[in-house]
Amino acid sequence: MQLEMPTPDLQSAPPAEADQSSDGQLSVRNASKFFPSLTGDGQVCVFRDVSLEIANGEFVSIIGHSGCGKSTLLNIIAGFDQPTSGEILVDGKKVHGPGLDRMVVFQSFALMPWMSAFDNVRVAVRSAFPSWDSKQVAQHTTRYLHLMGLTDIGKKMPAHLSGGMRQRVGLARAFAVQPKALLLDEPFAQIDALTRGSIQDELIRMWDVAGATVCMVTHDVDEAILLSDRIALMTNGPEARVAEIVDINIPRPRTREQLIESDDYMRLRTRILRFLIDHNRRPTALDDTAHAMDAYPQSDASVSD
Ligand SMILES: Nc1ncnc2c1ncn2[C@@H]1O[C@H](COP(=O)(O)OP(=O)(O)O)[C@@H](O)[C@H]1O
Ligand SMILES: [Mg+2]
Incomplete structure (x- = not known):
């Protein structure tokens, strides 16, 4: 990748106490999460049986409508919350809580x-x-x-x-x-569109230079395609699941100019948007802030929050 600024010599950093081994395999195995229902009479299943394997150094995004459980899943991977069933592993070791091997960046x-x-x-x-x-x-x-x-x-x-x-x-x-893994929860959602583009570029440059397995939650289809190796598509909750995982086989480095000229990009974009429209938002007992997706933006390929 072409770097615009001199690249600091990361290799010469002294040995470190944080877990610096070259691995960073993230595994979500059959994870389900239940919360007490709003009415207080039982439990509601946010997502069920979610499995996701993210290889060392891979950049995987999770995309889905608001309320489907993306942040809940990321918090569970981070160790801030526990799955009701299933497990999270980093390099094959079960996660029991937060750690410096998994850094989270919030919106x-x-x-x-x-x-x-x-x-x-x-x-x-x-x-x-x-x-x-x-x-x-x-x-x-x-x-x-x-x-x-x-x-x-x-x-x-x-x-x-x-x-x-x-x-x-x-x-x-x-x-x-x-960290072994970087967990990003809609990190650009509160940033204006022009600035967002340059920070996305910086993120990719940093990822390229410093390495780390990345799991990013987003509701922006274009952002997900630009940045990711694979994109996991989540259905709506309750009982959300990862329905498809899409490979983004577009060579890197990727530029926005190249992407919009690329047939692969248009094909992937259409496929993901089709999935999101097909899983259009229906208000659920889980989420009283739900709103319909009938105002789905045509010019901005993001899922409305
Ligand atoms: N601590 C909690 N207790 C009860 N319900 C929760 C809690 N956290 C999240 N939820 C519910 O779980 C669902 C998924 O939330 P969230 O993970 O924030 O969705 P997303 O990030 O995809 O928008 C929502 O319906 C939300 O209201
Ligand atoms: Mg969220």
């Missing part, structure tokens, strides 16, 4: 507001690599901020940064820990 940025951008990344680096001295921690932090195009804003507080800048800090923090 809402989730930066610590009382810390500068630099310190937000630095504290994560310090906890991932406790034997490093402060100089090593600072160098590593600077390197990852630089990779996300954040060389000059380190001293700024999150409140003084745009949404795009905040999410760059969130991504720099997540990658700087050198």
Whole structure:
């Protein structure tokens, strides 16, 4: 891939305490999740029997309508929540809770507001690599901020940064820990369209340079095709399931200009949109914020939230 900025020498980083082995295989095995029903008389199944194998270094997106359980699934992979049945494995080992081997980037940025951008990344680096001295921690932090195009804003507080800048800090923090897997929950949903494009490019550049298995939840079909090796399509809840997994066999590096000229892209886009329209949103007892998809946007291939 062509890099627009000098690539920091990630290989020369000192050995680290966070789990840095080259593997990062994520396995979701027959995972089901039930929540207590809103009426309090029983349980509602959000998704049932979801299985997904994500290979080391692979970029897989999960796409589906609002309320189908994407964030619930990602939280379970992160270890913030437990599946009602089934299991999550990282490199064959069962996940019992959160860990630095799986970093999550949320739509809402989730930066610590009382810390500068630099310190937000630095504290994560310090906890991932406790034997490093402060100089090593600072160098590593600077390197990852630089990779996300954040060389000059380190001293700024999150409140003084745009949404795009905040999410760059969130991504720099997540990658700087050198996790096995990066879990992204609609990371660009609150960012304007133009900025979103450049952060997507930076994400791919970072993924290309730093590596990591990525599992991204999105409701944006174009974003999913641009970024992913495979896309898992989820049906609506309750009892959602992964109905199809679509291979995105479009060579990398991918540019938006090439994609829109590509027959493969149009074919994949149509297939995924067709799936989403066929699984059009129906209000369910699970989700009282449901809204119909009859206003499905034609020009913007995203699933309305
Ligand atoms: N803690 C919870 N208790 C009860 N229901 C929940 C809880 N978390 C999520 N849900 C329900 O589970 C469903 C899936 O939610 P979510 O995973 O946020 O969907 P998505 O991310 O696909 O929009 C929704 O109907 C939501 O209301
Ligand atoms: Mg969600």
